[in-house]
Amino acid sequence: xxxxxxMNQKALELGVPLSVHLDITYRxxxxxxxxxxxxxxxxxxxxxxxxxxxxxxxxxxxFFLTLSGGEVLMRRDFFEIVEYATSLSxxxxxKTNGVMIHEKEAHRLRELGVEQxxxxxxxxxxxxxxxxxxxxxxxxxxxxAIRFLxxxxxxxxxxxxxxxxxxxxxxxxxxxxxxxxxxxxxxxxITPMMDGGRSVLALRAPASEIRNAFRDSALVGDVEKFxxxxxxxxxxxxxxxxxxxxxxxxxxxxxxDVFPCVQFPLPSGNLRTQRFLDIWRDSDQLKExxxxxxxxxxxxxxxxxxxxxxxxxxxxxMEGNMRGPSTADCEKSFLRTGIPSANMIRQLRSNASLVQIxxx
Amino acid sequence: MNEKYISRSSAIAAxxxxxxxMIMSAADSTFFTLDEVxxxxxxxxxxxxxxxxxxxxxxxxxxxxxxxxxxxxEHFIDELAKHGILMLSDKPAINFGPQQER
Numbered sequence: 001x002x003x004x005x006x007m008n009q010k011a012l013e014l015g016v017p018l019s020v021h022l023d024i025t026y027r028x029x030x031x032x033x034x035x036x037x038x039x040x041x042x043x044x045x046x047x048x049x050x051x052x053x054x055x056x057x058x059x060x061x062x063f064f065l066t067l068s069g070g071e072v073l074m075r076r077d078f079f080e081i082v083e084y085a086t087s088l089s090x091x092x093x094x095k096t097n098g099v100m101i102h103e104k105e106a107h108r109l110r111e112l113g114v115e116q117x118x119x120x121x122x123x124x125x126x127x128x129x130x131x132x133x134x135x136x137x138x139x140x141x142x143x144x145a146i147r148f149l150x151x152x153x154x155x156x157x158x159x160x161x162x163x164x165x166x167x168x169x170x171x172x173x174x175x176x177x178x179x180x181x182x183x184x185x186x187x188x189x190i191t192p193m194m195d196g197g198r199s200v201l202a203l204r205a206p207a208s209e210i211r212n213a214f215r216d217s218a219l220v221g222d223v224e225k226f227x228x229x230x231x232x233x234x235x236x237x238x239x240x241x242x243x244x245x246x247x248x249x250x251x252x253x254x255x256x257d258v259f260p261c262v263q264f265p266l267p268s269g270n271l272r273t274q275r276f277l278d279i280w281r282d283s284d285q286l287k288e289x290x291x292x293x294x295x296x297x298x299x300x301x302x303x304x305x306x307x308x309x310x311x312x313x314x315x316x317x318m319e320g321n322m323r324g325p326s327t328a329d330c331e332k333s334f335l336r337t338g339i340p341s342a343n344m345i346r347q348l349r350s351n352a353s354l355v356q357i358x359x360x
Numbered sequence: 361m362n363e364k365y366i367s368r369s370s371a372i373a374a375x376x377x378x379x380x381x382m383i384m385s386a387a388d389s390t391f392f393t394l395d396e397v398x399x400x401x402x403x404x405x406x407x408x409x410x411x412x413x414x415x416x417x418x419x420x421x422x423x424x425x426x427x428x429x430x431x432x433x434e435h436f437i438d439e440l441a442k443h444g445i446l447m448l449s450d451k452p453a454i455n456f457g458p459q460q461e462r
Contacts, residue, residue, distance in 0.1 A: 006393075018377075111371075113370065116389075153387075
């Protein structure tokens, strides 16, 4: 286990929230076709409220702070928030589309000791990227921002989402990232809307494209290892937790709502009426999330993929049961290894019996 | 012998986890953890407290002789100074008010 892994384990044992993802706004200057957010402002936390919760988080032991949105720079007090977070010695990472970052903003981020900036690029072609963001000229401005940030010596990563509108452009974005000298990550996950709407799921990349991505060594490293059949799960796996959501990390919305993770919309408390540490320690919802071990998952505990699957409990929750399978991850495990998940087999059996009933 | 003073770089992430201090440099993303002795040095690195006084605190808390404590502290400071995390000076830093320590 590496040093960071050891600290994660220690935080888990001590019940310390090591990482928090804080969305400071849902407002955005882009309208990405796959976005899961409602961009209207329904009463964002004030500067003073955000500073107060940052202080509470530092006292609770939070080390990794991700500031995201919406577009973080839509808030006029963005740099005041970052400056305050820096004074509290957080490791600060920022997610942005970069459209509002010029030389001055890049310089300020450098001064404030921001460790990493993640910027979304959906295509190397303006006509594709701008059609996804619905902001004409956005690719040009985003790439200019990346260059401003790099010229300041900041670390930038490019994140891309594989979806129907940009299926042909993954390698183009990867080449662009290589040319810029920045790491590149491709994610095929499209998340349902926060209000439960599932229309965006129609944008999910077809299985054949995800299968191809999983066999691209530039994306996954050692393909043979990545696509290998899962080893039989040991006791450590069955007694283990699905992910860090609610265990060593949580998510806070611009309205002060606390959730186990940005992708796990289980309301667990609100910072306008409760203290951060009280929610972290005493929320019934977080306690329930923490109580679940792999062995407690009715379907997944019987699945050969249980130890290697990227099963997201938040996506499972959005499908109706936080202990159930996350079908998008079942599909990914299948496309990676060629071995169907227990959930897929169960569904096949149930569909087969329906066919027999119809035949009678 | 001239006194030495150490101060923490302003853009460094640091947090106490149990009895260990976690530190990450934004400049090169190097992640460190400090043991209890190193944590005492880190917490005392306010740019105002002379190194000899910090070594004195280590002697009191960890039952080591002063010379050994000062040698260990200098070694630790050199390591972190290489990553731009601590700064060493032969003069006290200008005091801009208390640094927030958690």
